[in-house]
Amino acid sequence: MSLVTAKDLRKDYRTGEMVIQAIRGVDFAIEPASFVCFVGPSGSGKTTLLNMIGCLDHPTEGFLTIADTDVSTLDQRSAAAFRGEHIGFVFQDFNLIPVLTAYENIEYPLIMVQKWPVGRRKARVHSLLEAAGISDQADKRPDQLSGGQKQRVAVARALVTNPKLVLADEPTANLDHETAYRIIELMRHLRDEFETTFVFSTHDPKIMAEAEVTYVLEDGHLHQEPGSAEGAQ
Ligand code: ADP
Numbered sequence: 132m133s134l135v136t137a138k139d140l141r142k143d144y145r146t147g148e149m150v151i152q153a154i155r156g157v158d159f160a161i162e163p164a165s166f167v168c169f170v171g172p173s174g175s176g177k178t179t180l181l182n183m184i185g186c187l188d189h190p191t192e193g194f195l196t197i198a199d200t201d202v203s204t205l206d207q208r209s210a211a212a213f214r215g216e217h218i219g220f221v222f223q224d225f226n227l228i229p230v231l232t233a234y235e236n237i238e239y240p241l242i243m244v245q246k247w248p249v250g251r252r253k254a255r256v257h258s259l260l261e262a263a264g265i266s267d268q269a270d271k272r273p274d275q276l277s278g279g280q281k282q283r284v285a286v287a288r289a290l291v292t293n294p295k296l297v298l299a300d301e302p303t304a305n306l307d308h309e310t311a312y313r314i315i316e317l318m319r320h321l322r323d324e325f326e327t328t329f330v331f332s333t334h335d336p337k338i339m340a341e342a343e344v345t346y347v348l349e350d351g352h353l354h355q356e357p358g359s360a361e362g363a364q
């Protein structure tokens with residue numbers, strides 16, 4: 132059973148009289164514990180597609196299920212609850228809270244979303260700091276961390292609630308190539324360790340090569356890159 136299934140998924144943006152067809156009828160399936168990339172130039176629809184998978188925006192038409200739930204019609208409140216339980220997010224510009232330390236940033240979803248008791252929280256945050264290779268940065272605030280370290284904190288934060296799916300929209304766009312490669316390598320390692328499904332987007336062909344399954348977006352149309360594993364595993 133696929134974790135994410137999309138059938139004839141479409142997204143139009145309407146601004147006044149204008150209709151922009153950002154996603155024009157795409158089909159795909161994402162398997163549990165797979166490592167999937169959507170690649171395409173700026174404006175091809177990556178963010179639009181990831182926002183729909185992340186239940187941040189509704190499809191205009193089509194079918195989208197995640198973990199056996201039809202998410203295309205969830206109201207705002209149900210979508211927020213669904214995200215809190217099933218989905219972690221990593222952003223291009225890290226989106227860490229500047230006044231909190233690395234430890235506190237990672238702990239935040241456990242307090243705000245899942246309301247874990249304090250002892251259980253502490254053990255979980257420490258295990259994520261270690262898994263992300265940043266135990267020695269726990270007490271630093273974001274402005275004391277490098278870009279790569281910030282993104283490691285963000286990846287650890289995305290995973291702390293043990294979501295089934297982590298979505299990363301251009302997570303390496305603000306990093307140099309070597310650091311970008313290491314972040315993708317970290318995500319892949321964490322996929323192996325926690326069996327979390329990772330879906331990321333990029334416009335960088337070198338980064339795309341690290342994925343097991345690659346989908347190419349062009350003007351809202353999707354095709355699977357030849358040679359990438361069909362549905363993975
Ligand atoms: P990418 O992330 O690949 O750069 P986007 O999903 O952001 O692509 O954009 C796809 C298309 O949809 C582009 O033509 C973009 O201008 C348009 N678009 C994206 N968001 C909006 C919006 N909120 N309103 C209107 N048009 C949008």
Ligand code: MG
Nearest residue numbers: 177178179300
């Ligand atoms: Mg984008």
